[in-house]
Amino acid sequence: MLTSVVEVLGWIGALASFAAYLLFSLNRIPNGHALQAAFLLGGLCMALNGVYHSAWPSAITNLAWCTIAALTLIRLVRSRPFIPAPPQDYPHHPLPLPTAHTTPPACSQAITDNDGAGMEVVVHTPHPGTDIPAGGTPKGGTAVSCAGGSARPLA
Structure with missing residues (x-):
């Protein structure tokens, strides 16, 4: 039973990493949260599979992959500007809210x-x-x- 779970996790990890890299290479997704989360998930699943099978070069490489993805996710989260949402009961919030289509003033x-x-x-x-x-x-x-x-x- 445990062997089957580990094998499925390994394949999920391989597919997540492969799909993310393919979509990024084809300019379908940017280098952002989704890409790095897929790399983190994929690397973690493949690292668990490598540890279970005592495939240490693969396990260590995938743990390094996970570390890079995790550090990049942390950097992305910290670099995102915080824009507070206006209270629902106060229609004239002092902070302007971002909109999808804005034109700068003349x-x-x-x-x-x-x-x-x-x-x-x-x-x-x-x-x-x-x-x-x-x-x-x-x-x-x-x-x-x-x-x-x-x-x-x-x-």
């Missing part, structure tokens, strides 16, 4: 050149780090690092 900044004339830069696209397509940087003025948008003279 960026608006006034810049001036050496002549005192100004330009207002209004950004409408969510691509930070790109140059301003219209207006550019006034001669001797200040560069604005916003996503693409438009520039117009200040009134």
Whole structure:
């Protein structure tokens, strides 16, 4: 009976590890919680099978596999930002909740050149780090690092 359980655990471990690696290699799942949990489960099951059969190289390798997966899971859990859920009885929670489709607010900044004339830069696209397509940087003025948008003279 114990032999059958250990054999089934070994095969479950092999299938979990193989499936996770295959899905990751085909870009079907990211390197995240699911992948590392599958590696942890697979390595643990195969390590138990290796210990039962006194296959020490396999058991030790799979225990190392488990350790790597466990440490990676801990790192992933610790790196996830904590966003508290708003209380159900308080509809206007002070913290904004993340949504699936958000558009950053338009960026608006006034810049001036050496002549005192100004330009207002209004950004409408969510691509930070790109140059301003219209207006550019006034001669001797200040560069604005916003996503693409438009520039117009200040009134």
